[in-house]
Amino acid sequence: MYDIEIHEMRRVDLEGATIIDGFPSVGLVSSIATNYIIKLLDLREIGVMDSDGFPHVTLVRDAVPLSPVRIYAGERTPKGALLVAFVSEFKSPPEIVRSISRSLMDWAEDRKCKMIISPEGLVVDPDLKEKAELSDIVFAIGSTDQARELLRERHFQTFDEGVITGVAGMLLIEGRARDFDVITLLAEAHPNFPDAGAAALVLEAMDDLILGVDLDAKPLFEEAQRIESRLKEIQVQAIPKAPKPITKPSMYG
Amino acid sequence: MYDIEIHEMRRVDLEGATIIDGFPSVGLVSSIATNYIIKLLDLREIGVMDSDGFPHVTLVRDAVPLSPVRIYAGERTPKGALLVAFVSEFKSPPEIVRSISRSLMDWAEDRKCKMIISPEGLVVDPDLKEKAELSDIVFAIGSTDQARELLRERHFQTFDEGVITGVAGMLLIEGRARDFDVITLLAEAHPNFPDAGAAALVLEAMDDLILGVDLDAKPLFEEAQRIESRLKEIQVQAIPKAPKPITKPSMYG
Amino acid sequence: MYDIEIHEMRRVDLEGATIIDGFPSVGLVSSIATNYIIKLLDLREIGVMDSDGFPHVTLVRDAVPLSPVRIYAGERTPKGALLVAFVSEFKSPPEIVRSISRSLMDWAEDRKCKMIISPEGLVVDPDLKEKAELSDIVFAIGSTDQARELLRERHFQTFDEGVITGVAGMLLIEGRARDFDVITLLAEAHPNFPDAGAAALVLEAMDDLILGVDLDAKPLFEEAQRIESRLKEIQVQAIPKAPKPITKPSMYG
Amino acid sequence: MYDIEIHEMRRVDLEGATIIDGFPSVGLVSSIATNYIIKLLDLREIGVMDSDGFPHVTLVRDAVPLSPVRIYAGERTPKGALLVAFVSEFKSPPEIVRSISRSLMDWAEDRKCKMIISPEGLVVDPDLKEKAELSDIVFAIGSTDQARELLRERHFQTFDEGVITGVAGMLLIEGRARDFDVITLLAEAHPNFPDAGAAALVLEAMDDLILGVDLDAKPLFEEAQRIESRLKEIQVQAIPKAPKPITKPSMYG
């Protein structure tokens, strides 16, 4: 349906890199976690993903206009590890989700990356919750035998039965079909507002799994407060200027 | 409209195979019956059917992410019989039904399969039902003279007048046009929830018609209970995360 | 917009044939009349018209699955006359009407047929009706001077001013543009249910105009009763299984 | 979006001809005026404009089926003047207006016509009306300096500020871009029903501007009565047979 293009401003050698999928999800867990990693590890913007199907909204941050979907990369560590992050703050329409996932995966293969990780929120039924006390567990799913083996080694709780929607779900399917390692990490999240607590849980799991930097997730909780108040201010301008379908041409002579 | 692609992970010789159409129908009869056969006869996943028109939802089962439409195959029996099953748990939008049916039929011809069987639910008017006592009868329709002859030999009750919608209906038309044997088996089913009883009836008919394994459908009734309770749990995550059209971009800064 | 294809199972010489347009119209006059002729004169199915735009519903009749739009042909009479009938029981969406009409006309020219006749229902204002006593008159319109001359010779009442919609209307325009004889016969019909009486009136006019078999329309009135009761039974299955747009994927695990 | 085709049944030399735009507008002024000129000056049908985007309704007049958009031409006068008229009685959907205008203009240039005139209705605010006494004034707009000069010579009141929608408005823009003379004549009209009075005013202005036949517009007022009563009769058949979107296939077996 929609064409998706990836433009790289800076061409970086990404062989063996791990990609973090920061497309927005339940509780904006992926956006919050990915933005935090970008800031914490000082990743630099290397390109954008572009499509006619994306919302036409320009985010301004630190006085710089940003594309709806941006790609960041870090420095390669002495051990050769490299992080790449795709991040967006605006939900894309559902009919473009499959194309986003395929383009990201094509690009990951083309650039010889080795893994994609999706930090995701999980909504749990209040009734089940009381019984199961899930609130501080991170669940994990892997697309391949190798990824599932890795999750077992690190003693992750597997997500055995359920449904994953959005970009993360499609990446799992694509990863399985192409034998490419995709891992989704799930923490219980509030479905209706940004959930920094869930993001912190998933971040710790990501640290454990790939970062190995003994990441301090506490500031994220403080950040969460700032995020929410900033969010409120920004929406003041965003909402009245949001594009909407026009049935009758408006006119000024 | 929509492109449909079939990807085979494992290339298997399917000459002479019988295909079971497990696309969801009334009372989910086809999905339940097909999933049960896959489990009972230990069919293995050999590929997926893929399309931009399919719902973008990833089912996780036994910790493995599954495509919305999957293809399974069994081992060839000493007598040379071979089963292939297409199965899906999510209803596809109606405008893609014709394309699904044609692609499945093209593939069946290309792979030299010999027959397609659709296990379907049938909704009967409560008034008519009391008169006709239909509740334990399986009706059958064949696309070709040969298929109808087979149904007569096995003493099936023919479905003489009525309307078949969805993938099963289109397969019958395609089968008639291409002189390819397609058989639809119909059992009375509840239109609004998964009907394991109807699935069991149709399964027995399928056993009689093609499997010949003297299949024990009783466990299906117990399975039906487990299916329903699992269904409830899964929907807890599925519903709040289900993709929905967004009129206003949601934002986080 | 939509591609329309005509598939002929049996290739028959149709030079000089008269085509009956049995696409559904007011009071289903065209469907009833055409189905009656098919049965009465024992026409045989020679092909189907197919399109992604047609409803995906399979009609089962006498245990045989039928395409939504079918083509039938009779035997050539000693005098060389030959009848071909297009028939459908399901209304197609309006945006496909123009394509249907053009494809039918292209095919008619290609196969060297000589005329198309549309049996149609006409809705009359109750107020006008009392004044005009129209109820047993068949009106006629011709696409060409030659067709209008034929109607005058046979003393048909011409339809002078008004509006014809659907396939019949488009066929008249195409016929005029291509100088191909198209005749529409109109009888007053109930707009909301199958009107066998109107179909009988139009059938008598068709007999007079082209069949010349001194057709007995009386059985049609009895048939109308059977049609209505069968209709009711069939809809029991048709309605709950009718395809409908799905906003949220339904799921079973 | 939509393809527009112009088919000419009779190929006539149209060099230097003036085209009247009879696509329906406010108060159907253009349709009424153009139909009147066609009848009065005995213009003959020379072709049709055709598109999948036009409504699929066939108008029957004097027992002849007519296309939704027809092209008529008169005889060249001794002085070399020639009239061509495009006329339609059914409003086209707005998304096709631009294509209609461009096709008409392309054709006008290709056939070396010299001018297009649009007779249009103008809706005036009741409050302004009392002040301005506009009711018997015809306003005019020209697409080129030459057209505006002509309007000044003939002492037309210019339409200085405002908005023109539909085919007429797009023709003005196309005419300005291509330096082709397009003139719109505007008379105050009732927006909700056929306004023969406004059509008569515009006709007199057209007579003054291009026809020069000292046209008698009085019969138009009588004609208006006939038009309205005929309109009522015709709609009796038109409304119930009008094509409408079908959500559920209707069925007859």
Next chain:
Amino acid sequence: MYDIEIHEMRRVDLEGATIIDGFPSVGLVSSIATNYIIKLLDLREIGVMDSDGFPHVTLVRDAVPLSPVRIYAGERTPKGALLVAFVSEFKSPPEIVRSISRSLMDWAEDRKCKMIISPEGLVVDPDLKEKAELSDIVFAIGSTDQARELLRERHFQTFDEGVITGVAGMLLIEGRARDFDVITLLAEAHPNFPDAGAAALVLEAMDDLILGVDLDAKPLFEEAQRIESRLKEIQVQAIPKAPKPITKPSMYG
């Protein structure tokens, strides 16, 4: 999605020109400011931007029909400065915003222009407003380091965090991706009616930034009054003639 075309009636050397983006925005600030500059500096129409996606409404001004999107250019100053303005009075549908922005940017690069300036309105939360006293401040955003440097030199208040929608927002993103200077100037504006005061504020900032003509914005306030009253008159004709979707063909015979 939509093709956008730019037609130049007069081919002018535009190397080094500054483009003013007058596509309508909050409070019509861009349209008012751009129209005022066109009048004040006597810019001349040099072309139009055209698309099937634009509203089909023709604005008549000073008796001349105008395209929905027009391009104007001034005379080159002795110092070599040159102004080009794109202006429109009708909001385009949101799905065409990205294509407009890209076409404008392609054209700007092709014609070797040096900068694009978007005069925009900014909606501020009444609660925040009281605290911040923003009402006479113009905020600025630049797409490139060079543009941001220029804004700093001229002591503009930068817009640090927020969201910009519409053509202006997309131009910022395109400018950043192509390293082309785009500057958006933002003044607080009423979201619901034409705000000449905000336009005057932005105009003064533009004067300061690029015009350097010591522009007198006061007449703009008087003009604003005339604009509003004219607006009211024009809408009298515009509203009833506005194109609207037709569900049922309207008819006249």
